Amino acid sequence: MSVSNRRERGGVPSLSLREPFEQPSSIGAWLHSRRAAWAFMSPAVLLITLFFFIPVIVLLVLSLSDLKSANxxxxxxWLPTNWSLDNYSKIIGDRFISKFLGNTLFYVLTTLAIFNFGSALLIALITTHINRRAGFFFRLLWLLPRLTPSVVYILMWRRIAARAPHGILNQFLxxxxxxxxxxxLQTMPWVFVIIVNGLIGASFGLVIFTSAIEAIPRDYLTASKVDGASTLQTIRHVIVPMIRWPILFVLTFQTLSLLTSxxxxxxxxxxxxxxxxxxVWALRAYHLALSTESGNTQWGYGAAWAVILVIIGVAAATIYMRVFKFDELVEEPKIDLI
Amino acid sequence: MTKKFLITLTMLVGLSTLVAACGTADPETITVVETVIVEVQGDTVEVEVPVGGELITIVARCRAKPPTEDWRCNNLLFGVAEVNADLEAAGDSRRVVLKTIQDNTGFGDIMQEFALAYEDGQAPDIVLTGHEFIGTEATAGRIVSIESMIADYPEFDNMIDGLWASVTFKGERWGIPQDTEARPIYWDMNLLASVPGWDAARVDGLAAEIEAGNFTLSDMLDAAEAAVGAGVVDAGMGFWMRPSNGTDFTGVYYAFGGETIDAETGTLVYDTVAGLKFYQFFERGLTGDGAHSFLTGDWGGSYHPNVSGGNVLFWAGGSWQWAEWADQWTGDLGGEAYQFENWGYALYPAGEAGGSASTLSHPLAYLVSAQSEHPDLALALIAKATTDEANTRHAINSTHLAILTTQASYEPYASAEFLASVTYMLDFSRFLPNNPNWGTYQQTTFDALSGVQAGELTAQEAVDFVVETLENQLGDEIIILG
Incomplete structure (x- = not known):
């Protein structure tokens, strides 16, 4: 069973076709005709401008300068006369650039695949197919790492991984x-980095996926069972296609989140x-720009590393939107069922 | 009632102003219009502001590890009454109160906080931090040169001459040393006496052998490896250093003859020959099984319990840690008495035969903000904290060393056995350089050391990495030697 709202694909016949928009005669009229849309969009536009575009512009300008604590x-x-591409030349000249990039890709993809997306979807599917109270309880357990303050959470993990005889895991091993x-943490650092981050990150997708699955009309699930579909077939052919939106959102959001975390x-x-x-790349930027043992943090140089991260993030988000056909997901329905 | 009160008050204020305006009043009889109570260690100091006078709040930000280092700011608090008495005697109508902000925040974080506060116009008048930040802060113009003001305060004449080098940048002094210390190599005497080829007499003479340059870092690793081979200590427990980035490693680089700054130009210097020996030392420590890969632990969970717990043969530490160990780690065993009975200590051995023993001192210094409207009062407070009595309070409590020429013979200091026994190390002290790029230099050399410790870089690769990174990041602001 599949549902399509695209007329050209020959889907369900339309019951009422909307009239095409009349073209406004002037820009003023054009704006006037869309004032409701702008009114709805303005909070989001304001927030994105304040918390994304302006910081990115400041970051970009900083990255062109040699601002550091010594000056x-x-x-x-902010003066263009003090701008240059020297910081970017330094980055290209850093022999460990491929290591930071490789670390970042490994960290993001592995954590995303195993936890932030994989485990989140799996646990959401399992907990929505068992007793409702039990499902709620297990989902609550997965929220605990996110609820724990970072320092406490990490101290706990450091004790878990510590060397014998103090380390909890080492006592059993x-x-x-x-x-x-x-x-x-010395012998298998990546295992711990991914688990520690993944256990926090999984809860985000878990909440989104659970609510999306719960929102699917029961009729579809009942219909698939009536048609003789197994649970796995129902998940594959009904549930997953119907939560494509949340999947795109979680993948995009969590990729960007992991990139910068x-x-x-x-x-x-x-x-x-x-x-x-x-x-990872974000940590490199932090170390250069904001962390110092003996003075003189390099804000301009660190900002250049962060700008590259923004570019990688925007590229990743664009790819996700293409792969998931974002345009189709947000396309205005061609039909209205009355 | 209210009207009558206002009239009386107005008359009183007018009369007071008239008295003050005459300018002939004896300071002791000036009408007091305000009394401020300053609390110092449970005690209180009354600050009386005369008519027409100004009450000035000086803010001091100190980096101090409680409870042993609390005198860093508290000594300034004790100076408040003395400074006000001096002002009164001089007929100066200003009076001072002091607000202190003191905690164990990292040096780098405190200086970022200072830079941001400065940008916001709210920098403290006094900031106490590591002397190596002077290069950055002076270059940025956030602190003032005190060269021309030092002569106004006779207390500073008593400073040990050699310490002024630590606060000098571009030929001027930018801070007042608050304390200094030595970084000794410690050893467990009982363990060392059990190592093949060693006995109690040789252990007793080790400090002198080190000072004479007859016992090198290489000899130390020989002993560490022999100790592991004989089962005296576990593998990797022959020699330990701190578990994180820090100035101690520069001390080892100095022991191999390394230089960090060109005296004429003030430009940072990296010596590849000394650098190679430095990394080979740690490479051998790792591969020879005598030294633990010590960058893998942490302070409380690994370093302190092991070095103070009789598990490690040699370890590099600070003189200030003697007090910490006695207070927090060996207290049950007898504290300082236990440490005297079981541990030996000396300078860092020379890197190789023909070299000299040394130690790295890291004086903390009071710096005066360029935003301070009253740098003379800030310095007056610092001067009151720069006396035998005040500084010895800090020295004894935190086992930091003397900064004043008369302090070694000052009875409370002289009777502090440990301090008296390590003060000679000041004659062998080297400092970190004062240069704005020191942070990049230190981080890069430490990153390379991390690579060597993890077995990811050979010593030569580590040197290549340091040279390449410093040249990439500092351009012509680094001189590569060798």
Whole structure:
């Protein structure tokens, strides 16, 4: 069973076709005809302008300057005469650029696939197919990591991974004769980085997917059962197609969120062990721009790293929209069922 | 009633103003119009502001680890009464109160906070931080040179001369050293005496051998490896250093003859020959099984319990940590008495034969904000904290070393056994350079060390990485030697 609202695909015959819009005679009239749309859009436009476009422009200008704590307050970073592409040249000249990029892609894709999307969808499907109260309880459990303050959460994980005899996991591993009792954050840092972030991230998709699945009219699910579909077939052919919107949203949002997240990595491994083993792009930008052991943080240089991250994020969001045919998802229905 | 009260008040104020305007009044008989109570360690100080006088609030921001380092700001609080007495005696109608902000925030974070507060016009008058931040802060114009004002305060004449180098940038002094310390190498005497080739007599003579340059860092690793081989300590427990980035590593680089700054131009210097020896030392420590890959732990969960718990043969620490260990880690065993009985300490051994023993000192310094409207009062408060009595309170409580020439013979300091026994190390002290690019330099050399410790870089690759990164990020602001 499939549903299409596109007339040219020969879907359900229309019961009433809308009249095409009349073309306004002037710009004023054009704006007037869309004032309701602008009124509805304006809060979102305002927020996006304030919290995305303006910061991105400031970031871009900063990235062209040599602003750092040693000239903060005296250097006029906003003047075009003080702009150059030197920071970007430095980034290209950094031999570890591929490592930071590789770390970032590995971290984002793995965490997304296993937890933020994969586990979220799986748990949403399972908890909506079991007893309602039990489903609610299990979903609540998955929210606990998100509810726990980051520092407490990471301290807990550091103790879990600590070397023997203090580490909780190592106590069991030692009993079982496994491992050398080393700090597990040193021997398998990525495993912990992904689990620690994933357990927090999964709850977001879980809530969205659960509500989307619960919103599917029961008639569709009943109809598929009447048609003899198994549970797996129902999920594949009915549920997943009908929650394509939330899937696009969760994938896009969580990809961007993971791209820019570094808080847990900073607290857990600091980007180590060793030389940048878990240093992702956002953490690199943070280290350069905002973290210093002995002074002189490089705000301009760090901003250049962040600008590249914005470009990667916008590119990723665009690809998702193409793959999921975003235009079709937001297309105005050609028919109105009365 | 209200009207009568207002008339009386107006007359009183008018009369007071008249008295003050005459300018001939004895300061002791000036009418007090305001009394401020300042609390200092449970005590209180009354600040009386004369008619026509001005009550000035000086704000001091101190980086201090409680409870051992609290005197950093508290000594300034004790100076309030003395400064006000001096002002009164001089016929100056200004009076001072002090607001302190003191905690254990990281050095970098405190200085970011200072920069942002400065930009917002709310910088504290005094900031106490590591001297190596002077390069950045002076270059940005956020602190004032005190070169021309130092002579106004006789207390500063008593400063140990060598310490002024730590606060000098481009030929001028930008801060007042508040404390200093040594970074000794410690060892567990009982463990060391059990290592093949060692006995109690050799252990007793080790500090002198190190000072004479006869016992090197390489010899230390020999002993560490022998200790592991003989089962005296577990593998990797022969020699430890701090578990995170910090100035100690620059001390080891100095021990191998490294330089960090060109004295003539003030430009940072990286010596590839010393750098290679530095990384080879850590490479050997890792591969030879004598040294633990110490960048893998943390302070409370790994470093302190192991070094103070009889598990590690040699370890690099700070003189200030002697007090921390006694207070928090060996208290049950007897604290300082236990440490004297079981631990030895000395300078960092020379990197190789023919070199010299040394230590790295990291003085903290009071800096005066360029936004302070009363830098003379800020310095007056600092001067009151720069006395034998005040500084020794801090030195004893935190096992930091003397900064004043008369302090070594000041009875309370001289009778502090540990302080008295390590004060000689000041003669072997090196400092970090004062240069705005030091943060990048230190982070880069540490990143390379992390790579060596993890077995991801060889010593030569680490040096190549440092050179490439410093040249990429600092351009012509770095001199590569070798």
């Amino acid at each position: 903060f307050g005296t250097f006029q970073w 030692t009993l079982a004769g496994l491992g050398g009792g080393d700090n597990l 570094f808080e847990q990595i900073l607290l857990l491994t600091g980007g180590g062990p060793g030389l940048f083993r878990t240093e």
